[in-house]
Amino acid sequence: xxxxxxxxxxxxxxxxxxxxxxxxYTVSGLRGLFWYRQDPGKGPEFLFTLYSxxxxxxxxxxxxxxxxxxxxxxxxxxxxxxxxxxLCAVLSSSNTGKLIFGQGTTxxxxx
Amino acid sequence: EAQVTQxxxxxxxxxxxxxxxxxxxxxNHEYMSWYRQDPGLGLRQIYYSMNVEVTDKxxxxxxxxxxxxxxxxxxxxxxxxxxxxxSLYFCASGPFSSYEQYFGxxxxxxxx
Numbered sequence: 001x002x003x004x005x006x007x008x009x010x011x012x013x014x015x016x017x018x019x020x021x022x023x024x025y026t027v028s029g030l031r032g033l034f035w036y037r038q039d040p041g042k043g044p045e046f047l048f049t050l051y052s053x054x055x056x057x058x059x060x061x062x063x064x065x066x067x068x069x070x071x072x073x074x075x076x077x078x079x080x081x082x083x084x085x086x087l088c089a090v091l092s093s094s095n096t097g098k099l100i101f102g103q104g105t106t107x108x109x110x111x
Numbered sequence: 112e113a114q115v116t117q118x119x120x121x122x123x124x125x126x127x128x129x130x131x132x133x134x135x136x137x138x139n140h141e142y143m144s145w146y147r148q149d150p151g152l153g154l155r156q157i158y159y160s161m162n163v164e165v166t167d168k169x170x171x172x173x174x175x176x177x178x179x180x181x182x183x184x185x186x187x188x189x190x191x192x193x194x195x196x197x198s199l200y201f202c203a204s205g206p207f208s209s210y211e212q213y214f215g216x217x218x219x220x221x222x223x
Contacts, residue, residue: 032210043115043201043214044154087154091210097142097161098169099210101154 002027002092006102013078013109021073021105023088031093033071035064038085038104047073047086078109113138115215117202123221124192132187132218134202141207143185144169145177147198148217154201160185161207192222 003026013019025033032051036044048057050066057064061082063074073086088102115136124130136143144159146169156169160179174196176188185204189196199219203212 034211041217043203043217044212046211046213049209049211089154097144097159097167097210099144099156099159099212100170101146101156103151103153 002090002098002100004088004090004100004102006086006088006105008105009103010106011108013075013107015079015109015111016077018074018076018078020075021086021107023071023073023102024069025071025088025090026069027090027092027094027100029093031091031096033066034089034091034099035071035073036087036089038087040085044087075107078107080109080111083107083109113213115202115204115213117200117215117218119218120216121219123223125223126193127191130189130192130220132189132200132202132220134185134187134215135183136185136204136213137183138204138213139182140204140213141182142210142212143179143202143204144212145175145185145187146201146203147171147196148201149198157187157200192220194222196220197222 005024007022035047038044048064053068085104085106087104141162145157158177160166202215205212
């Protein structure tokens with residue numbers, strides 16, 4: 001069964017304190033792994049897609065990486081405006097169109 | 112402006128009264144999907160559509176219906192809503208080539 005687990009559930013950082021969020025997955029053939037950001041009461045906002053192990057994507061203070069079993073979202077020198085819930089989702093090659101989301105990591109960055 | 116719109120944004124209804132939540136996108140995306148989000152359970156896929164007249168079940172399809180008669184619209188139908196369908200619902204669309212999705216603002220549904 002396809003599964004996605006994110007850790008930690010919650011993370012509190014001081015402004016400027018870099019850290020990483022983890023997304024572990026089990027799928028029968030990975031077609032794509034997606035990262036989203038969600039602010040309270042709003043729809044998730046697309047950040048990155050990763051397709052194969054070794055791939056990396058960057059956007060401002062965020063960098064996503066992918067291995068055969070997990071993905072990391074690295075946050076470098078975070079600012080309070082980076083506070084949000086970060087969601088990871090996977091698309092399996094055997095279940096075209098069916099996305100499985102993790103529970104998310106809620107990040108709080110204090111000034 | 113490229114966007115996904117949902118209506119209504121908020122809805123309070125009673126058990127058994129049929130309702131429809133509309134979803135429309137103006138980005139010419141082939142792929143559209145419905146999700147519900149509940150505390151502690153995360154975002155779960157209800158139904159998705161790869162293109163017009165092509166729909167398939169997600170993880171939690173029971174109690175819901177969808178149709179895709181036009182590329183831009185993907186309504187979610189609750190024929191006989193029950194209190195356990197009280198939730199925050201999101202519609203999303205994306206290109207078939209990459210499956211990255213763009214979400215609507217959400218519909219908060221309460222069934223009493």
